[in-house]
Amino acid sequence: MIEIIRARGHKNIRATHKTTLEITKEKYLSPRGDCIIGVSADKSISELNETFKQALNTGAPAKVKLKLPDYGLEEVLIGFGHPKLSFTHKTDIVIRKSKYICGRTLLISANKAASDLNREFVDLLKDKKTEILVIIEI
Numbered sequence: 001m002i003e004i005i006r007a008r009g010h011k012n013i014r015a016t017h018k019t020t021l022e023i024t025k026e027k028y029l030s031p032r033g034d035c036i037i038g039v040s041a042d043k044s045i046s047e048l049n050e051t052f053k054q055a056l057n058t059g060a061p062a063k064v065k066l067k068l069p070d071y072g073l074e075e076v077l078i079g080f081g082h083p084k085l086s087f088t089h090k091t092d093i094v095i096r097k098s099k100y101i102c103g104r105t106l107l108i109s110a111n112k113a114a115s116d117l118n119r120e121f122v123d124l125l126k127d128k129k130t131e132i133l134v135i136i137e138i
Contacts, residue, residue: 001138003052005093007038009130015114015122019098021077022114023134025091035094035114037066037125038132045093045106055138056081062107064095065135066117073121079107081138093134106136 010029015021017035024033025041056062059081066075079095088103095107114122124130 001049001052001055003043003048003136005041005043005134005136007041007132007134009125009127009132010036010039011126011128013037013039013122013125015117015125017114019096019113021095021110021112021117022104023093023132037114037117037122038134041093041134043093044091045087045089045104048087052136052138053085053087056085056087056106057083059083060138063137064107064110065133065137066121067133067135068121068124068130069133070131071124073118073124075112075117075121077110077112077116079110082108 012029012031014034020035022035023038023041064077092104093106094104095110099108
């Protein structure tokens with residue numbers, strides 16, 4: 001099963017948060033949003049396929065590929081679903097290294113957060129023209 005989310009870069013992307021990584025449908029990003037790696041996403045966590053959500057509710061592991069198609073760059077991370085995931089947030093998707101769960105949480109116990117991404121990758125995300133594909137595979 002695969003879900004694909006498309007988002008864009010933004011001049012304020014810093015990707016320095018040590019425990020989370022976030023994609024948002026919001027178009028604006030303040031410099032305080034240090035976990036955000038993509039804005040203007042075409043889906044929020046609440047808009048993911050129901051079958052996909054059910055699979056994550058089993059606690060299944062998932063692989064997430066973060067791709068910059070225009071540059072041929074890719075980051076890969078692994079995280080886990082959980083039965084308490086609610087998928088209710090209307091704008092955000094968050095991947096966490098911790099086990100904290102809220103309506104924005106997609107995966108927990110991930111092996112990477114925003115600060116773990118390659119800095120060349122992050123620098124390219126500081127351009128609003130950069131497209132990022134978030135490909136989630138269960």
